[in-house]
Amino acid sequence: MTIGILGGGIAGLSLAYFLKHKSIILEREAHLGGLGRSFSLNGIDYDIGPHIIFSKNKEILDLHTSLLETNKIRRSNKILHKGKLIKYPFENDLASLDKEERDYCLHGFLNNPYDGYEPSTMLQFFLKTFGEGITKLYLEPYNEKIWKFDPSFLDTQMVERIPKPPKEDVIKSAQGIPTEGYTHQLYFHYPREGGFQALVNAYAKAIEGKSEIINPVAINKIIRKGKQWLVKTDKGDQLFDKLVNCMPLHELFRYLEAPDDVRQTLDRLKFNSIYTVVVQCAKDGMGDNFTFTIADKDVIFHRLSKLNFLGDRYCLKDGGSTLLIEITFRPDSQLAIMPEEDLKAQVVRDLEKLSLVSGKDILAVEARRFKYAYVIYDLHHKQNSAKVLGYLEGIGISCCGRFAEFKYMNSDHVAESAQRLAGRLNGGLEDST
Numbered sequence: 001m002t003i004g005i006l007g008g009g010i011a012g013l014s015l016a017y018f019l020k021h022k023s024i025i026l027e028r029e030a031h032l033g034g035l036g037r038s039f040s041l042n043g044i045d046y047d048i049g050p051h052i053i054f055s056k057n058k059e060i061l062d063l064h065t066s067l068l069e070t071n072k073i074r075r076s077n078k079i080l081h082k083g084k085l086i087k088y089p090f091e092n093d094l095a096s097l098d099k100e101e102r103d104y105c106l107h108g109f110l111n112n113p114y115d116g117y118e119p120s121t122m123l124q125f126f127l128k129t130f131g132e133g134i135t136k137l138y139l140e141p142y143n144e145k146i147w148k149f150d151p152s153f154l155d156t157q158m159v160e161r162i163p164k165p166p167k168e169d170v171i172k173s174a175q176g177i178p179t180e181g182y183t184h185q186l187y188f189h190y191p192r193e194g195g196f197q198a199l200v201n202a203y204a205k206a207i208e209g210k211s212e213i214i215n216p217v218a219i220n221k222i223i224r225k226g227k228q229w230l231v232k233t234d235k236g237d238q239l240f241d242k243l244v245n246c247m248p249l250h251e252l253f254r255y256l257e258a259p260d261d262v263r264q265t266l267d268r269l270k271f272n273s274i275y276t277v278v279v280q281c282a283k284d285g286m287g288d289n290f291t292f293t294i295a296d297k298d299v300i301f302h303r304l305s306k307l308n309f310l311g312d313r314y315c316l317k318d319g320g321s322t323l324l325i326e327i328t329f330r331p332d333s334q335l336a337i338m339p340e341e342d343l344k345a346q347v348v349r350d351l352e353k354l355s356l357v358s359g360k361d362i363l364a365v366e367a368r369r370f371k372y373a374y375v376i377y378d379l380h381h382k383q384n385s386a387k388v389l390g391y392l393e394g395i396g397i398s399c400c401g402r403f404a405e406f407k408y409m410n411s412d413h414v415a416e417s418a419q420r421l422a423g424r425l426n427g428g429l430e431d432s433t
């Protein structure tokens with residue numbers, strides 16, 4: 001039995017790792033890793049937005065930290081709000097706001113008129129869980145900025161597992177007594193060298209001999225042949241007993257026959273793209289912090305990260321800093337057609353406006369764009385994705401991965417899903433022997 005795996009990102013590679021069967025991975029790019037890839041500028045490796053290794057799933061976390069050497073790092077993330085640095089998460093550091101805003105947040109949390117309602121949108125969830133002040137000052141503008149979508153048109157899938165902060169913690173936070181939120185992300189791991197790509201490479205090494213990788217390859221057509229799948233490519237035809245899609249759904253359907261209603265539903269599945277801009281400076285304006293998130297609409301990026309924080313291998317030899325900046329955009333928006341030079345110039349202007357860099361200290365600026373970055377949980381996402389995935393399941397194609405399952409999944413969730421799917425496929429193998 002040979003399993004065909006379409007896409008050589010973390011999903012495809014981890015699936016091959018967990019499978020007992022022989023598998024063949026077909027990857028379009030010359031490099032493996034998809035969103036988990038890293039690039040290099042003046043010897044500093046950087047990811048598509050820093051990709052930290054963390055997980056609530058101990059087995060997956062242990063696997064990822066055993067596959068390669070990592071640095072274990074304590075989080076130091078801040079929110080840059082009207083010139084002030086607020087510790088992440090926002091609700092845990094209300095004392096750093098000015099008095100009027102602090103009182104607005106505390107009062108809105110303690111006297112919350114939205115308390116008794118069942119939220120059906122992200123915005124309603126925020127208002128109910130955090131109150132008006134925290135929502136209006138930070139959560140609503142930040143989410144609107146990253147999703148490029150009004151949170152009143154997003155459903156609650158992204159946020160429903162966020163616990164309501166205990167009343168005592170929010171009171172302490174307003175009084176300036178330190179507390180920590182989201183403690184499962186307090187410490188994280190990062191590859192000692194090579195960026196997140198090191199995890200991709202470690203998976204690729206671990207499956208050597210067991211799985212074949214064909215890349216770069218152009219798939220031309222995917223056709224059902226009796227009980228098997230024929231995948232026609234520019235490197236010849238491949239016949240598989242089982243086919244698993246690990247690439248974005250929108251890519252898969254370019255090669256498949258499908259009914260019109262399924263295609264129309266696919267077209268309604270929304271996603272965001274992302275620009276990453278790397279700025280290397282002779283000086284450091286971020287201090288001992290890893291990331292700043294910024295909800296302010298007048299700043300083009302929603303997050304910037306200082307890569308020096310990740311370890312010695314991510315520091316420029318002559319000092320200074322490497323900043324990684326993230327800007328999401330809808331594929332059909334004005335931002336999508338912004339010329340690269342204008343984008344870079346805007347990023348530098350905004351960094352200067354925030355007093356984080358001075359133009360004369362800039363050593364290098366590099367921009368890259370990536371089509372599939374974030375799944376958008378609009379109000380129809382659940383039913384639309386269920387229809388498309390149900391169709392694929394019906395014709396015998398399994399899906400595994402962030403844009404293959406069309407879910408907000410980090411690499412640990414992707415590996416977890418691959419492990420589950422491999423368990424089912426391995427079970428099938430045992431049944432048939």
Ligand SMILES: Cc1cc2nc3c(=O)[nH]c(=O)nc-3n(C[C@H](O)[C@H](O)[C@H](O)COP(=O)(O)OP(=O)(O)OC[C@H]3O[C@@H](n4cnc5c(N)ncnc54)[C@H](O)[C@@H]3O)c2cc1C
Nearest residue numbers: 007009010011028034035049051052247401402409410411
């Ligand atoms: C900005 C950002 C920050 C993130 N931060 C983190 C983080 O800190 N920690 C974390 O764990 N996760 C993070 N993630 C999520 C993580 O990147 C994904 O969960 C993971 O990389 C998804 O892997 P995948 O294999 O499902 O998909 P992808 O990485 O998208 O892989 C799909 C693969 O399919 C290939 N492909 C596409 N089209 C074709 C085709 N036509 N033919 C053949 N192959 C094709 C692609 O080239 C790619 O290799 C982040 C994501 C983003 C966007």
